[in-house]
Amino acid sequence: MSTQLxxxxxxxxxxxxxxxxxxxxxxxxxxxxxxERAREAAEQADRDFASTYREATQAGWTEAELRKIGIPAPKRRVPGRPRKQPAKAGTAQTEQGDNQNQ
Incomplete structure (x- = not known):
């Protein structure tokens, strides 16, 4: 018997x-x-949902009303105008100190 390979x-x-x-x-x-395509599609759907939700609230719907009819708030909000930053405590004190010194 041969075992040659x-x-x-x-x-x-x-x-x-x-x-x-x-x-x-x-x-x-x-x-x-x-x-990857599914993740991108889901992200786009989330952005579209958040944008449309914002349109609904700007049209007068409240979050409570939307929730009552079965529409939850979006997990991520659409960026809007930047919020006004409160004055820093250190800045207000410095300005007061400067005014008293004058």
């Missing part, structure tokens, strides 16, 4: 094993791309 058969077997691994990587890459 047939180079062609060995190459064929190795190629099959590699093909299986390559196919898994191909499916993995596809799944990764699908997941």
């Amino acid at each position: 047939d180079p062609e058969r060995a190459a064929h077997d190795a190629r099959q094993l590699l093909d299986e691994r390559v196919n898994v990587v191909r499916r993995l890459a596809t799944a990764s791309a699908d997941a």
